[in-house]
Amino acid sequence: MVVFSKIGMAVLAILVGSGGVVALFYGANALVERFAPGQFKGRILPWVYLAPALLLLLAYLVIPTVLTVYVSLLDARSQSFVGLNNYSSLFADPGMGEAFRNNIFWLVGVTGISVSLGLLIAVLADRVRYEPLPKTLIFLPMAISFVGASVIWKFIYAFRPAGTAQIGLLNGVITSLGFEPVGWLVERSLNNFALIAIMIWLQTGFCMVLLSAAVKGIPQEIIEAARIDGANEAQIFWRIVVPMIRSTILVVSTTIVLLVLKVFDIVYVMTAGNQGTEVIASRMFKEMFSFRHYGRGSAIAVLLLLAVIPIMVVNIREFRHPNPTR
Amino acid sequence: MPPWLTRTPVHLALVTLSLLWTLPSLGLLISSLRPPADVISSGWWTVFQHPFEFTQYSLENYRAVLSAAGMGQALLNSFTIAIPATVMPIAIAAFAAYALAWMEFPGRQWLFLAIVTLLVVPLQMTFIPLLRAYGNLGLTGTFAGVWLAHTGYSLPLGIYLLCNYIQALPKDLVEAAAVDGATHWAIFTRLIVPLSMPAIASFAVFQFLWVWNDLLVALVFLGGTPTVAPLTITLTNLVGSRGQDWHLLTAGAFVTMTVPLLVFFALQRYFVRGLLAGSVKG
Numbered sequence: 123m124v125v126f127s128k129i130g131m132a133v134l135a136i137l138v139g140s141g142g143v144v145a146l147f148y149g150a151n152a153l154v155e156r157f158a159p160g161q162f163k164g165r166i167l168p169w170v171y172l173a174p175a176l177l178l179l180l181a182y183l184v185i186p187t188v189l190t191v192y193v194s195l196l197d198a199r200s201q202s203f204v205g206l207n208n209y210s211s212l213f214a215d216p217g218m219g220e221a222f223r224n225n226i227f228w229l230v231g232v233t234g235i236s237v238s239l240g241l242l243i244a245v246l247a248d249r250v251r252y253e254p255l256p257k258t259l260i261f262l263p264m265a266i267s268f269v270g271a272s273v274i275w276k277f278i279y280a281f282r283p284a285g286t287a288q289i290g291l292l293n294g295v296i297t298s299l300g301f302e303p304v305g306w307l308v309e310r311s312l313n314n315f316a317l318i319a320i321m322i323w324l325q326t327g328f329c330m331v332l333l334s335a336a337v338k339g340i341p342q343e344i345i346e347a348a349r350i351d352g353a354n355e356a357q358i359f360w361r362i363v364v365p366m367i368r369s370t371i372l373v374v375s376t377t378i379v380l381l382v383l384k385v386f387d388i389v390y391v392m393t394a395g396n397q398g399t400e401v402i403a404s405r406m407f408k409e410m411f412s413f414r415h416y417g418r419g420s421a422i423a424v425l426l427l428l429a430v431i432p433i434m435v436v437n438i439r440e441f442r443h444p445n446p447t448r
Numbered sequence: 449m450p451p452w453l454t455r456t457p458v459h460l461a462l463v464t465l466s467l468l469w470t471l472p473s474l475g476l477l478i479s480s481l482r483p484p485a486d487v488i489s490s491g492w493w494t495v496f497q498h499p500f501e502f503t504q505y506s507l508e509n510y511r512a513v514l515s516a517a518g519m520g521q522a523l524l525n526s527f528t529i530a531i532p533a534t535v536m537p538i539a540i541a542a543f544a545a546y547a548l549a550w551m552e553f554p555g556r557q558w559l560f561l562a563i564v565t566l567l568v569v570p571l572q573m574t575f576i577p578l579l580r581a582y583g584n585l586g587l588t589g590t591f592a593g594v595w596l597a598h599t600g601y602s603l604p605l606g607i608y609l610l611c612n613y614i615q616a617l618p619k620d621l622v623e624a625a626a627v628d629g630a631t632h633w634a635i636f637t638r639l640i641v642p643l644s645m646p647a648i649a650s651f652a653v654f655q656f657l658w659v660w661n662d663l664l665v666a667l668v669f670l671g672g673t674p675t676v677a678p679l680t681i682t683l684t685n686l687v688g689s690r691g692q693d694w695h696l697l698t699a700g701a702f703v704t705m706t707v708p709l710l711v712f713f714a715l716q717r718y719f720v721r722g723l724l725a726g727s728v729k730g
Contacts, residue, residue, distance in 0.1 A: 143711075168551040182597060185577070186577040267662075269661075407664075434568040444636070
């Protein structure tokens with residue numbers, strides 16, 4: 123019975139939330155239709171349709187962004203003005219330096235490997251008759267949450283002392299080859315790369331789908347002509363395929379860079395940023411909730427925004443005007 | 449060389465990569481079906497020594513994780529969060545997109561540009577002021593608070609996508625309806641919404657999965673209250689508190705994955721389109 127009442131409550135909440143917004147528009151529209159005098163109706167109605175969106179955008183994005191910039195110039199409790207002190211203390215802080223360094227590992231590792239692997243798979247799968255099968259299997263992890271993926275990989279990296287049966291796949295393989303088991307998430311020289319591997323596993327499918335569509339868009343005549351002229355497969359790949367899909371490669375890479383700049387979940391679940399695995403976003407979470415230093419937390423957010431803007435500009439420009447000849 | 453021989457490395461590479469990509473999830477699925485004692489005493493790959501001995505599998509872990517570990521409540525909470533957090537942005541973004549695309553008013557283009565610009569704002573930029581405001585308004589830890597946050601965050605993308613699609617619908621159709629005396633409400637509900645279904649579906653699939661898989665927004669605005677925590681938070685807590693109970697963790701992780709995987713297989717076309725379109729989200 124308890125179960126049914128819980129399900130009932132959930133259904134009720136869903137109906138109120140989803141129905142409420144539709145009722146809101148219906149009611150507002152009916153009011154304007156009924157009471158607004160003819161010539162004003164046309165002028166008021168657009169703003170009735172836009173109002174909820176504009177209010178939410180102001181409340182959730184515009185005003186908080188301005189406030190965050192302001193709070194980043196105040197002290198921990200936002201009581202006195204400290205100028206750029208939060209920023210200079212961030213750059214002097216060794217923990218933050220580590221977060222910057224790790225984020226660069228993430229950017230280079232995830233972007234480089236998942237884009238090149240994605241391209242490789244796209245080109246290879248294009249040549250076989252069972253193309254959808256490997257593509258589906260490799261794309262599948264995209265459906266999994268970062269938290270779910272973290273549990274999957276925590277199990278792969280599971281460590282048992284030497285001599286006992288290993289339950290983690292990676293240590294199982296290593297010990298059967300005669301090596302000592304490794305603490306993948308504890309060893310400081312390895313753990314960042316162990317985390318980066320998870321993101322590569324998740325994102326390669328995304329790169330593959332976009333790049334595969336671009337590869338299929340290359341006119342077959344161009345490739346045939348090159349073949350007749352005696353070009354080998356490697357030359358066709360580097361001199362024709364890659365230059366022709368350059369724009370897509372750029373969009374895919376910038377998209378991955380944007381995602382990785384803000385990576386948080388994987389680090390939070392796997393190591394909580396300990397053992398030298400901190401990244402920028404997990405550091406900000408710590409400043410907010412562990413240290414309660416809102417000034418520094420806001421300063422990190424501002425740095426993140428400054429890093430995102432140029433990449434976003436490139437991304438949107440290429441995304442909106444894909445130019446394959448450039 | 450005969451053609452089948454030159455093809456061999458291609459097949460080999462594809463099969464190897466497919467296997468590599470599947471093994472992690474397969475290991476999770478198999479482990480979640482094994483009894484707790486087996487999970488911690490031997491590797492999951494040992495079941496392949498006699499894979500058809502069905503007594504070594506059971507659904508007991510799922511029963512345990514859904515009732516005792518609180519995953520059942522979390523599953524309900526995830527639905528309660530994700531469904532309104534998908535319907536609300538669609539409705540609000542669709543009305544706004546219609547107004548921006550087909551209604552005449554001053555500053556229309558300027559407004560559209562301003563909304564698209566908001567795509568660059570990382571969510572992190574908004575947390576601290578919103579958290580304070582939520583504290584004052586008593587919205588922390590409520591479903592309404594998360595719905596509104598997810599809605600606000602998804603509007604730039606939603607308006608951008610839907611506006612681009614709605615704008616491209618044939619002009620004659622809309623004008624003919626207006627000449628026939630149809631009100632904006634009628635044009636929107638009877639003409640624009642049905643015609644825009646492909647775009648709406650892609651955005652819906654993307655937004656639903658984004659919310660379902662989200663950890664950060666839920667952590668910030670819900671805190672850790674178990675009565676409202678979605679699957680992602682409950683699973684994260686399980687990793688922290690029962691990190692060695694692999695039978696619970698594997699079953700729990702699979703519970704969080706079932707809905708996205710169903711969406712993936714049922715709506716693959718919209719899923720891919722939605723992901724591609726949503727890739728610019730902040």
